[in-house]
Amino acid sequence: MVKFLEQKLKFKVNRQKSGVRRCSETTFLGYTLLEEGSIRVSDKSIKRLKDKVRETTRRNRGVRFEQVIKELNGVIIGWANYFHLANRWLSDLRNIDGWIRRKLRCYRLKQCGRRYTIFKLLHNRGIPETTSWDVVMYSQGWWAMSKKQAVGKAMGVRWFAQAGLHSLLTQT
Numbered sequence: 001m002v003k004f005l006e007q008k009l010k011f012k013v014n015r016q017k018s019g020v021r022r023c024s025e026t027t028f029l030g031y032t033l034l035e036e037g038s039i040r041v042s043d044k045s046i047k048r049l050k051d052k053v054r055e056t057t058r059r060n061r062g063v064r065f066e067q068v069i070k071e072l073n074g075v076i077i078g079w080a081n082y083f084h085l086a087n088r089w090l091s092d093l094r095n096i097d098g099w100i101r102r103k104l105r106c107y108r109l110k111q112c113g114r115r116y117t118i119f120k121l122l123h124n125r126g127i128p129e130t131t132s133w134d135v136v137m138y139s140q141g142w143w144a145m146s147k148k149q150a151v152g153k154a155m156g157v158r159w160f161a162q163a164g165l166h167s168l169l170t171q172t
Contacts, residue, residue: 031086041086046096049079057103059110059142066164068107072100073166080168097168104165105146105155118145125154 002018005011023033027042034040056071112118115136122132127150139145157167 030083039086041083041092045083046092049075049096050099053100053103057107059107065104065108065111068104069160069163069165072104073164076100076166076168093168100168101155101157101160101165102143102146104160105151106142108155109145109151110142122150122154125159127154 002013002015005013023035026033027044030042030045031039032042052075053072056068056075061068108121109118112121119132119136122135123129127135131150135145135148135150139148145151161167
């Protein structure tokens, strides 16, 4: 087959990518074809999306929160438009969407900087005073703080929508 493609049709065959294997072991244009005929986003494509989100939400960038959301929206919309054909990825999508919001919570909390400023942010978003102080005083690091229930309530899905963040779930 390779001889025919290379000599007769003048194609160049990449021997590393070519071969006979199961559909689920192969990715094509960022998709993985499953044996029952459905399509899902490949693991490598999800990893690349996460790497791009990590790069955009690096907490030491010194970029305004609104600008970070604007940059992320471009990534989210483009990624969702490209992978809209996948029909087996809803649970992955929910996890990635929540993970993106958590990364943004970290970014926003780090922007506040000091404990009192974080307390004011949480308290102004409707979190009781004692709960806000508990979050600020007993959290170890930005990532741990972003997982706290009070922080998730203060900076929930609605808050991000008001800030202009597009969701992967609404883009498909």
